Amino acid sequence: MREVVIASAARTAVGSFGGAFKSVSAVELGVTAAKEAIKRANITPDMIDESLLGGVLTAGLGQNIARQIALGAGIPVEKPAMTINIVCGSGLRSWRALRTRTGPRRR
Numbered sequence: 527m528r529e530v531v532i533a534s535a536a537r538t539a540v541g542s543f544g545g546a547f548k549s550v551s552a553v554e555l556g557v558t559a560a561k562e563a564i565k566r567a568n569i570t571p572d573m574i575d576e577s578l579l580g581g582v583l584t585a586g587l588g589q590n591i592a593r594q595i596a597l598g599a600g601i602p603v604e605k606p607a608m609t610i611n612i613v614c615g616s617g618l619r620s621w622r623a624l625r626t627r628t629g630p631r632r633r
Contacts, residue, residue: 534567536560552584553591557598564599571600577607580620584611 536559541547547555556579564571579592588594593607601607610619 533569534563536562536566551587552581553587553594553598556581556591556595560595560599560601572602574601574605576605577601578610578620578623579607580610582611582613584609 538555538559577592577596584591590609592609596607
């Protein structure tokens with residue numbers, strides 16, 4: 527079994543619906559967060575094997591925004607990306623998808 531590591535995380539500032547970020551797409555915000563997470567982890571984008579993103583309200587942004595964000599952050603086109611969109615549970619489902627790929631946690 528391959529070892530899977532979450533090397534870093536980053537998020538954008540929180541704004542209200544229709545507020546300061548209303549003209550910034552979710553993809554643009556995601557690229558900013560992804561680039562920062564890569565920087566914090568002190569890795570290069572080509573070291574990432576797969577991208578998982580939990581998103582909400584992604585209509586009108588095109589297909590698979592996880593892929594758009596990964597490419598915008600410099601992750602190679604050969605690396606897969608998956609968007610999970612189930613409203614409030616998207617982040618939790620992303621984590622579950624990762625766990626399903628890696629198997630049960632060893633203690």
